[in-house]
Amino acid sequence: xxxxxxxxxxxxxxxxxxxxxxxxxxxxxxxxxxxxxxxxxxxxxxxxxxxxxxxxxxxxxxxxxxxxxxxxxxxxxxxxxxxxxxxxxxxxxxxxxxxxxxxxxxxxxxxxxxxxxxxxxxxxxxxxxxxxxxxxxxxxxxxxxxxxxxxxxxxxxxxxxxxxxxxxxx
Amino acid sequence: xxxxxxxxxxxxxxxxxxxxxxxxxxxxxxxxxxxxxxxxxxxxxxxxxxxxxxxxxxxxxxxxxxxxxxxxxxxxxxxxxxxxxxxxxxxxxxxxxxxxxxxxxxxxxxxxxxxxxxxxxxxxxxxxxxxxxxxxxxxxxxxxxxxxxxxxxxxxxxxxxxxxxxxxxxxxxxxxxxxxxxxxxxxxxxxxxxxxxxxxxxxxxxxxxxxxxxxxxxxxxxxxxxxxxxxxxxxxxxxxxxxxxxxxxxxxxxxxxxxxxxxxxxxxxxxxxxxxxxxxxxxxxxxxxxxxxxxxxxxxxxxxxxxxxxxxxxxxxxxxxxxxxxxxxxxxxxxxxxxxxxxxxxxxxxxxxxxxxxxxxxxxxxxxxxxxxxxxxxxxxxxxxxxxxxxxxxxxxxxxxxxxxxxxxxxxxxxxxxxxxxxxxxxxxxxxxxxxxxxxxxxxxxxxxxxxxxxxxxxxxxxxxxxxxxxxxxxxxxxxxxxxxxxxxxxxxxxxxxxxxxxxxxxxxxxxxxxxxxxxxxxxxxxxxxxxxxxxxxxxxxxxxxxxxxxxxxxxxxxxxxxxxxxxxxxxxxxxxxxxxxxxxxxxxxxxxxxxxxxxxxxxxxxxxxxxxxxxxxxxxxxxxxxxxxxxxxxxxxxxxxxxxxxxxxxxxxxxxxxxxxxxxxxxxxxxxxxxxxxxxxxxxxxxxxxxxxxxxxxxxxxxxxxxxxxxxxxxxxxxxxxxxxxxxxxxxxxxxxxxxxxxxxxxxxxxxxxxxxxxxxxxxxxxxxxxxxxxxxxxxxxxxxxxxxxxxxxxxxxxxxxx
Numbered sequence: 005x006x007x008x009x010x011x012x013x014x015x016x017x018x019x020x021x022x023x024x025x026x027x028x029x030x031x032x033x034x035x036x037x038x039x040x041x042x043x044x045x046x047x048x049x050x051x052x053x054x055x056x057x058x059x060x061x062x063x064x065x066x067x068x069x070x071x072x073x074x075x076x077x078x079x080x081x082x083x084x085x086x087x088x089x090x091x092x093x094x095x096x097x098x099x100x101x102x103x104x105x106x107x108x109x110x111x112x113x114x115x116x117x118x119x120x121x122x123x124x125x126x127x128x129x130x131x132x133x134x135x136x137x138x139x140x141x142x143x144x145x146x147x148x149x150x151x152x153x154x155x156x157x158x159x160x161x162x163x164x165x166x167x168x169x170x171x172x173x174x
Numbered sequence: 175x176x177x178x179x180x181x182x183x184x185x186x187x188x189x190x191x192x193x194x195x196x197x198x199x200x201x202x203x204x205x206x207x208x209x210x211x212x213x214x215x216x217x218x219x220x221x222x223x224x225x226x227x228x229x230x231x232x233x234x235x236x237x238x239x240x241x242x243x244x245x246x247x248x249x250x251x252x253x254x255x256x257x258x259x260x261x262x263x264x265x266x267x268x269x270x271x272x273x274x275x276x277x278x279x280x281x282x283x284x285x286x287x288x289x290x291x292x293x294x295x296x297x298x299x300x301x302x303x304x305x306x307x308x309x310x311x312x313x314x315x316x317x318x319x320x321x322x323x324x325x326x327x328x329x330x331x332x333x334x335x336x337x338x339x340x341x342x343x344x345x346x347x348x349x350x351x352x353x354x355x356x357x358x359x360x361x362x363x364x365x366x367x368x369x370x371x372x373x374x375x376x377x378x379x380x381x382x383x384x385x386x387x388x389x390x391x392x393x394x395x396x397x398x399x400x401x402x403x404x405x406x407x408x409x410x411x412x413x414x415x416x417x418x419x420x421x422x423x424x425x426x427x428x429x430x431x432x433x434x435x436x437x438x439x440x441x442x443x444x445x446x447x448x449x450x451x452x453x454x455x456x457x458x459x460x461x462x463x464x465x466x467x468x469x470x471x472x473x474x475x476x477x478x479x480x481x482x483x484x485x486x487x488x489x490x491x492x493x494x495x496x497x498x499x500x501x502x503x504x505x506x507x508x509x510x511x512x513x514x515x516x517x518x519x520x521x522x523x524x525x526x527x528x529x530x531x532x533x534x535x536x537x538x539x540x541x542x543x544x545x546x547x548x549x550x551x552x553x554x555x556x557x558x559x560x561x562x563x564x565x566x567x568x569x570x571x572x573x574x575x576x577x578x579x580x581x582x583x584x585x586x587x588x589x590x591x592x593x594x595x596x597x598x599x600x601x602x603x604x605x606x607x608x609x610x611x612x613x614x615x616x617x618x619x620x621x622x623x624x625x626x627x628x629x630x631x632x633x634x635x636x637x638x639x640x641x642x643x644x645x646x647x648x649x650x651x652x653x654x655x656x657x658x659x660x661x662x663x664x665x666x667x668x669x670x671x672x673x674x675x676x677x678x679x680x681x682x683x684x685x686x687x688x689x690x691x692x693x694x695x696x697x698x699x700x701x702x703x704x705x706x707x708x709x710x711x712x713x714x715x716x717x718x719x720x721x722x723x724x725x726x727x728x729x730x731x732x733x734x735x736x737x738x739x740x741x742x743x744x745x746x747x748x749x750x751x752x753x754x755x756x757x758x759x760x761x762x763x764x765x766x767x768x769x770x771x772x773x774x775x776x777x778x779x780x781x782x783x784x785x786x787x788x789x790x791x792x793x794x795x796x797x798x799x800x801x802x803x804x805x806x807x808x809x810x811x812x813x814x815x816x817x818x819x820x821x822x823x824x825x826x827x828x829x830x831x832x833x834x835x836x837x838x839x840x841x842x843x844x845x846x847x848x849x850x851x852x853x854x855x856x857x858x859x860x861x862x863x864x865x866x867x868x869x870x871x872x873x874x875x876x877x878x879x880x881x882x883x884x885x886x887x888x889x890x891x892x893x894x895x896x897x898x899x900x901x902x903x904x905x906x907x908x909x910x911x912x913x914x915x916x917x918x919x920x921x922x923x924x925x926x927x928x929x930x931x932x933x934x935x936x937x938x939x940x941x942x943x944x945x946x947x948x949x950x951x952x953x954x955x956x957x958x959x960x961x962x963x964x965x966x967x968x969x970x971x972x973x974x975x976x977x978x
Contacts, residue, residue, distance in 0.1 A: 020245045021259055047873045073872030077911035088910050090880065092831060092870045096240040096838050104842055121602055121699060124872065127831035131242040134261055134270050146602075157597065 021133070023142070023151040028166045031116075031141055032173030034153060035065050038114035038139070042106070044094065047073030048119030048144075057167040058118060059084055061143075064174040067116065068106060070094055075119075091120070095128035099136040114139040122146035143170060215784025218327030219342055222349055222368060229786035230367040230819070232970050233793075236846045237818075237837035237867040239366050241274045244834060248273045251356035268360040275365030276354055278811070278835035282369040282376070283350050285812025288494055289760060290343045290379035291517070292423055295493075297333065297340055297382060299425050300390040306334025310389050313396025315671040320770040320781060321381040321763050325374060327783035333390065336382055343375045343382075350375075366835070373815030374785060380813070381763035388667050391428060393457040393757075396670040398747035400755070401463070403456040405470040405730055406658035407480060410444055412574070415565035416485050417557055419447040420477060420500070421492035422759060424454035426514040429554030430490070431458055431468070440467045443561055449474050449495045450723055450758035456664045457757065470662060472731070473696035473724035474806075478503060478629040482645050483655070484574040487564040489544075490557050493517040494759075495695070495807060499631075501543050507573045510537040510560060511544030514553050519546050526552065534560050538567065582649050586612045588639040595633035595643055600829075601626060601699060605633055605643060612650070620650035626701045661739045662730035663746050665722070665757025669768040671775055673748040677718070678776025682795045684894015686750045687901055688885030689718045691765045691822075692725040694802035694810045699828035704874030705803050706732040706740065709753065711878055713744050715901050716751040717885075720768070723759040724804065762813045766820050769796050785819070786971060793821025794849060794968040797885035797898065799864070800824035801877065805833075814868055823864040823884045825877050830870050837867035841916065849888060852967035855975035859960045860888040860968060861920040879905040879914075888968040892925035900928040918943055922962035924954045 026034075035041055043065075049058050055078045062069050062084045069084055072091035079086035087106045089097075097103040103111045115132075117125050117140060125142070129150035132138045142154035145163035155166060184192050217224050246259040248268065256264030263269045268276070300308070309332055310318050322339045323329050330336045350372050353359045359368070387393055394400040410416055419427050427447070434440050446469035447455055455468045471480055474495050480486060481503045489504055492515040497503075501520050504511045513519050525533045525545040533556055536542055547553045568574050577585070586609060595605040603626060608619035624647055633643040648655065680686035690712045692705055709719050709729045721729055730739045744753040748768065756764050773791035774781040781788060792798070800817050802810050805826050811833050814824045818837060826833075839846055841862040848857045863886035871877035882902040890898060899920055906914045918939055921927055927935050936954070939945040945957025969975065 019247065047876070072876075074875035074909050077909070080911045087915060088906075090869065090876065091872060092240070092836055093838050093866070095242070096238070096836070097840070097842075100840065102843075103840075120872070121828055123600070123602075124699070124828040124831055124870075127242045127244075130244070131240060134243055134259060135241065157593075159593075 020149055022149045023147075023154040025147065025156045026141075026153045028169035029173045031143055031153065031155070032170050034139070034141055035067075035114070035116055035174065040110070040112045041065070041067055041114040041116060042070055042112040043067040044070045044072060044091065044115045044117045045075050046091065046118070046120035046125065047075045048121075049075045050078045053164055054119055054167075057164070057171065060171050061116075061167070061174065062086075064171055070106060091125070091128055095131045098132050098138050112138070114141065116141045116143060117148070117151065118143050120144065122148060126150045143167065212782065213780040214327050214782045215780050215787060217785055218783030220325065220371070220785070221346070222353070222371060225371055225374070225785060225819070226364075226367045228971070228973075229789060230370045231363070233370070233819070233821075233867070234363060234366055234837070236839050238839065239271075239275065239362055240836040240838050241271050241362065242831055242834055242836070243270060243274045244277075244832065253356075266356050271362040272360045272365065274834045275362035276359070278833055279365040279369045279372070280354055281808040281811040281833060282372045282815050283347060283812070285807065285809035286372045286376040286379060287347055288809050289376055289383060289812070290340075290347060292493065292760060293379045293382035293386070294340055294344070295423060295515075296386050296425060297336060300386050301333050304333070304390050306332060308333045308390050310385055311395060312385055312388050312668050313670050315396060315668060317671055317771055317774060317781070319381060319385065320767040320774065321374075321377040323781045324770060324783070324785050324788055325378050329782075333386055336386065339378060340382055343378050346371075346375055369815050370819040373812055373817070374819050376812040377763045377766050377816040380760040381767065383760035384667070384757060384763060387424060387454065391424070391457075392459045392461040393454075394460050394664055394666045396668045396673075397461070397666045398745065398752070398754075400664040400666040400746060401460060401466050402661045402741060403466050403468075403470055403664050405472070405660040405662050405727060407471055407476065407483065408656050408658040409469050410446055410471065410485055412485060414442065414444045415487045415561040416444040416446065417488050417490070417561040418471070418480060418486035419445070419451050419455065419490045419492070420449060421496050421515070421518075422450040422494035423492040423515055424451055424458065426490065426492055426550050426553050427451055427455045428458050429550040430557050431455065433554040433558050437558075439558060443558060444469065446471045448472055448477055448480065450760070451492055453665050453723070453726065453758040460664050466664065470727060472658075473702075473727050475628040475696040475702075478631060478644060479648055481507065481509065482648050483576060484568075487568055488512065488557055488561040490514050490553070491518055494809065505543045508540060508564070508568050508571060510564065512553065512557055513544065513546045514548065514550075516548060520544070522546050524548075530555055534563065538563055576652060577645060577649050582646065585641050585646050588641055589613065590639055592638065594636040594638065598632045598636040600630060600632060601628060603627060612646075617650040620647050621654060623647050624651035624654060625703060626698070628697055658731065660731040660733070661741050662726055663741045663753075663755040665726070665755055665761055666746060667757060667761065668764045669748045669754070669756075669771065671771065674768065674771045674775045677748060677750070678772050680750065681772055681797060682776065682889055684797060684887065684890035684898050687715065687717050687894075687898050688797035688799060688882070689720060689768070690881060691798065691800040691817075692719060692721045692729060692803070693723055693762055693765070693800060693813065694725050694804060695806040696724045696728060696804040697806035697827070697829050698804040700873050702728045702804075703732055705729050705801070708801060708803070708874050708878050708881070709740055711905070712881075713740065713751055713753055718748060718750060718752055718754065719744075720748070720754040720756055720765055722756050722761045722765065725801070726755045729753070759809060759813070765800075766817060766822065769798050769820060769822060772796050787974060789819060789821045790969050790971050790974070793970065795887055795889035796821075797887050797890070798822050799881045799884040801881060802830070803827045803874065803877070805830045818867040823867045825880055825884070826868065826870045828870055828872050836869045838869050839865050841865050849968045849970050850972055850975050851963075852969045852975045853965070855972065858966060858968065861886060861960055862916070863887070863920065875909040878909055883914075886920060888966075891964060892923065892962065895920065895922070895926040896928055899926065900930070903928060913938075919959070921954075922958050922960050924952060926962070
């Protein structure tokens with residue numbers, strides 16, 4: 005008997021490439037493997053529960069932080085390397101191999117994004133996905149299709165648990 | 175044979191025959207080329223390629239296109255669909271960047287067409303009604319049509335004389351539209367150049383639209399004392415019949431107002447509107463200061479909200495920014511809908527040729543949900559009379575009230591907490607959480623959603639329990655809706671020549687720190703109040719804040735602790751610390767016009783046919799930044815792109831990343847931050863500002879310092895630079911935290927450094943950046959990469975340099 009259900013790849017509409025949905029342990033593994041990763045946080049990170057976790061992620065994985073939106077204000081008294089940059093500008097600079105980075109040491113090979121409006125970070129990452137080799141890992145509560153890998157859509161409570169698991173695995 | 179001219183003449187021997195020639199094809203262009211009409215720049219009546227090499231590519235070299243596609247595929251022709259991901263080329267040969275440049279360009283020309291068509295409609299209508307010879311009386315100014323003059327070289331003085339500029343814009347739009355055909359333009363950068371050209375035409379179309387209505391309909395004329403107008407859903411008197419108008423084109427509404435005034439109904443019927451028709455109906459006949467009686471309900475995001483309130487007894491729509499579901503939504507509440515403009519007819523039957531009484535009876539009976547009426551005389555009478563007749567009928571039917579408490583509880587209890595509404599909500603409101611609290615009897619979380627909710631009802635369409643979620647939010651928000659009462663100044667029209675003369679020097683030197691233009695739609699990513707916070711912050715810092723359209727409305731919707739709106743607190747003149755409501759969307763042309771006039775009147779530059787030089791002047795010397803915080807439409811993209819070609823940067827809200835294309839500079843690439851000194855053609859380094867021509871910000875807190883920084887210009891004198899740095903650095907500290915990393919790049923000498931913190935900042939320059947400081951004389955000895963020369967003439971155009 006011929007299996008006629010095997011290959012259902014579409015030819016008529018290519019739609020949008022979707023990211024690989026991952027669990028926190030896999031996200032931690034990917035972050036650990038990156039040569040020059042950057043944690044990119046949006047203003048949503050200013051919720052205390054998230055700010056604490058973002059700081060822990062940055063500290064444990066030794067990640068510099070691109071504090072976009074007005075999130076930078078949350079990191080002033082924290083022991084992390086956080087610098088302000090506009091995320092649309094950042095998205096553009098990430099596609100330029102000559103960008104010296106936030107620290108003057110060159111561009112990044114991975115961004116880990118957290119706490120944005122999903123449509124906004126998704127648009128920014130559509131630029132990096134189509135015009136660079138950057139890897140993007142989304143660890144927010146929304147599934148971000150233009151990331152390389154992303155958490156799925158999860159509740160706020162589950163998101164906190166997922167971030168804690170990620171921290172444990174770093 | 176002698177050349178024909180316009181005018182009337184008789185022919186000998188032909189008794190009773192008079193020949194009148196109104197327009198001669200090509201005559202306007204011919205006239206513009208003639209030498210005897212005064213100074214003329216190199217580009218009157220430009221074509222697709224005219225600005226490309228001389229100006230647009232120079233802009234695009236510094237402000238590079240940043241492409242953020244919406245999806246992987248192109249399905250534009252029958253070769254496709256093609257997968258363009260990772261910048262692949264499709265079957266036709268276009269790549270991802272080119273395709274998305276085309277997508278952005280399509281939006282810009284669509285917006286341009288909207289305003290040009292609006293202008294054409296008003297021009298024809300007003301010429302037909304009042305004649306061609308109505309003078310362009312726009313206030314005490316000599317420069318009446320800066321956008322038309324820069325583009326065509328012409329300076330029309332009457333309605334009739336505007337026709338060549340109108341025809342030119344239409345012709346060029348056809349040329350532009352042709353380029354998107356599959357197999358035509360494929361280079362992203364050329365779509366950007368064409369988009370910039372289209373943006374300049376957009377401001378011509380808008381200028382035409384507004385100046386003809388100001389002149390013929392007696393709108394305020396460059397009037398800083400234009401009256402204050404009541405605004406907000408809470409200002410509508412529920413006891414009166416309510417005629418609700420929605421859209422952008424005031425032509426039909428004037429007939430309703432005339433009918434109401436002739437029949438002494440102005441205190442018996444409420445006439446209020448949403449979107450720009452609302453702004454323009456408050457401007458009608460306001461030049462002679464009869465007391466205002468019409469109301470502004472609010473921005474586009476209030477369209478469904480006002481319908482769901484049940485208050486409108488008749489809805490009349492015209493054109494642009496009108497929702498596609500007005501008829502089915504209105505039908506549920508027995509509200510007849512009249513379509514008054516051929517651009518939106520909703521599939522309704524046309525009743526132009528039917529007797530007025532018969533049409534009123536037909537609509538009253540509910541036999542048809544609405545109709546098309548393009549005859550304005552009939553529209554004026556039918557809409558007002560119908561509102562009066564529908565009011566008691568609808569009152570008796572109980573459809574003028576929001577849902578009961580029992581109904582509300584029933585809806586809330588149905589919620590299964592599936593989360594589909596959260597996923598569907600374009601602004602990601604946490605509706606499930608609010609519903610959870612509502613089930614426990616706490617409606618405050620639902621109430622909190624009201625201000626941010628854009629009233630799109632995407633949530634309702636995915637709700638498996640068929641809960642009318644928008645109605646639930648609105649029911650929970652009845653208290654705050656009743657208190658939604660604000661004030662806005664009626665749109666005042668152009669900035670006058672005298673105002674430009676008195677502010678020009680301050681703007682070019684930087685001592686008035688900048689012009690902040692708050693424009694556009696209500697698709698906010700955070701909250702409507704964001705525009706109020708931003709405006710207040712800049713007004714308190716003596717920037718000139720100008721506004722148009724929905725942005726102007728939302729700035730007036732909020733009050734301070736003394737119960738005063740911004741329009742009550744700040745003067746309406748184009749002065750430092752002034753809040754200037756220019757008018758509706760089409761009045762945006764007067765914002766670019768104000769910057770152009772600084773170059774023309776204060777800077778003494780030739781305006782006629784001279785776009786590149788005027789734009790170059792603005793980019794290098796006029797600190798101005800636009801904010802389209804809730805931009806949703808194609809028109810917003812064309813307005814912004816028109817600002818961009820004139821060297822005015824714009825910050826947009828996060829949703830605007832969906833326009834697919836931004837223009838951002840590399841602040842780290844020093845080769846991009848050089849201009850020529852026009853005195854000798856030598857290169858001079860300039861600071862990296864503005865860093866963008868079109869970009870987005872995540873929150874209003876982020877946008878505020880971004881805009882302050884974007885007002886810095888190479889021409890700032892020491893005091894001006896010091897003032898601008900003070901505001902930017904203070905705002906950065908307030909909203910972002912700490913000193914900006916790159917503040918030192920803007921310092922040319924000690925006098926540039928903010929006075930209040932000069933010593934501390936010089937210490938940082940010494941310690942962190944290795945600058946040499948003479949502490950006795952408190953002077954910088956070495957360090958700055960840019961120099962200050964008060965006589966320098968910064969320009970991006972080599973051809974303007976003396977040695978060239």
